[in-house]
Amino acid sequence: MFTVYVASEEGLRTQIVEHVKNIPGAVLTGSSTELRQALEECAAENPGVLLVDDTLLTQNVGLYEQITRVPYPVVVMASPADAEAARRALTIRAKDFISLDTWTHDLPAILSRTATPLEGEVHRDGRVFVVFSSKGGVGKTTLSVNLGIALAKASRQPVAILDLDIQFGDVAPMVGDAPLVTLYDLVKGTRHVDQDMVKRTLKRVANNVYILAAPNNPEEADDIRADHIVQILQLLRETHSYVIVDTAPGYTDMNVAAFDFADTILTVCTPDVVTLRTVGQALQVFYEGFHYSRDKVRIVLNRSGSKTGVETIDIAQVLQSPVSYQLPSDGSYPVRAANEGAPLIVQFPDSLLSRAVQHMAAQLVQETEGRQRSTPKKLSKLPFLARLRRKPQ
Template identity: 30%
Template sequence: MIIDDIKDTRENIGRLISLEDDLEVVAEANDAEKGIELAKKVQPDIILMDINLPGMDGLKATEVLSRELPESSVIIISVQEEHYYMQQAISAGAREFLMKPFSRDELVKAIRRVSSIEQKQLSETIPKVRKRTGEVITVFSGKGGVGKTTITVNLAVALARLTGEEVVVLDLDLQFGDVSLMMGLPTDVTITDLAREIDKISGDDLENYLLTHRSGVKVLAAPVRPEEAELIKRNHVSKIIHLLRQKYQYVLIDTEPTLHEINLVALDFSDKIILVSLLELAAIKNIRLSLQIMEKLNYSKEKILLILNRSNSKHGPGLKDFKITLNFPIKLKIPGDEKIAVRAMNTGEPFVLSNPGSSISKSIFELAYLVEPEAKGNNRGGLFRTMKQLFGK
């Protein structure tokens, strides 16, 4: 099915498709509303959707179709190549993004690629019902050494234990990522291997590229060597996050302390951003700049959770100065415990497992409740009782 407001475009696409014996245009529409109504009637396998439509645009229409007609796959077509539109298309539920003008070969390959993936997923999931899209949570800071990775790995384990849902950690610190190290996992396979095959895989193929921690948390490890970071492009990351959120209820992303294009992809996808700071001038300065940039990017304040790590530090500015400088609410204060944190890092055992009763572990569980408030409602016996039940301590 073709949804495009320009008649000549519809006719040209139809002509290209007619040259393939096993492909057929079953319907056409010149706006989104008519297209959605018609799609529900004919239920096409694939919908070619122009991004710029009168009235409801192609992105909104794709969201509606992904929700109301999940059996039909959408390929967005556009004259705009900017990363923003590609990311928005994937986020809306599109399976492919095709640039105009495209050749017959490019069009047919895109259709067959999407059709092949959908058929594979359909055969693997019937009679299962599609679950809702997972939640993407990115842990970020404008400064290194603030404890981002420590928070990420412990939060992942806490969420898995509290909710019973599937959790995956994506290590996007592409040059010096330590998620696998801090979880005691060998880096037999990394994001580099996945990026090389990203156009050929479906959601269930992801298992071949993930490491499994004993807690059940999955990890997509950072490259082994720093120079491999150059092989990971923004379109790889967009597709990887899209696939992960289709399969896992919680996708936690650890990041580098920079706002380069790879991190911006992750932040754009995020349902929640955990912004980590310390009571240090450099950290506060960079967090303030990060908040200003996020405001310019139109990120809602509600999705940003400002976390003060090592909040019991006796050095640096006081808490009052911190609040005045940032003028942004602190959602949680995590106390520092160097002995426990360093031992956990060196042994590859997250401290929510090795020391669940410690103050630092309790704070991580409180962070998990901020991310998933329903978990707290399911554990009314209190945090210490919850940890005793979960870990037998």
């Protein structure tokens, strides 16, 4: 397995991207028609190989020096008849040269032999967050997506977002993506999921941010089982520093598997009495049924400051737990961003909610980097009801 970044003029870029997607073992990590942007994105992602169309080199002489210093291999694609092109490739210390006459044939072999394989990557042992609520429409997906992007930015580390709202998941549309491959494609017909399969299903949606989308059709959810989710989470945390799991309400086997696996459960509530009542019940299950620690289950108050007559202080009293994070109401910005098919934090980075999520991400990164990771996880094999009756150990 290796990752490829493509920098090329528009017409050729689309063709190359299509070819790269069909090369076994190659994962497209990004593409751009601007060399400067390509270098910026590659600085964050460190691809296995950067493929550059010579036309972009002719337009960006000022960037040659920077290219000679990049830590990943660079391959240039140019016309074999152009002697100047060969010289440019030498100047930027390209590892290889692909001829425009035969590129469709040569691309797989040249990329495979030049790219740095993924096998050498670090074992990350990432922190797993599950974003949960007993209610729909409280902002779980909004938080999952925007926190994911903010964590990647604050930590400069890879982040995966798994959409476990398996029937009506909307992580992909919220980032403006229509996924071709989903969780369903990853698990159908198999009991064992491996790292290569997961990597092929992940879709890059921003710098260092990858999503594993929910199935396209609700009926496909039937094929997904709790033990698939445990395997997938284990594989994701080996390759990503942060893993965020968006969920649908309910104590399904799959959600319970994710709760057990999580380092931190972010329980989202809003300042209204009906939501608070069910969130209170959910917290009781976490603390008294599952015996999770007060640190593992944290409360996120979304739409805080809304004039609902319920104050933050009342909320902490009703839930008998402190509110760990407060996210303000942000008017129509979240809906506008979703309608424009872009995450809020990308579209309106200075909006109230974007800033609050960035602050939350900065806190979480500081906390994560500062603390020693816990010992390997013990996963409960007991079904949900049996676990509710279990005595604390």
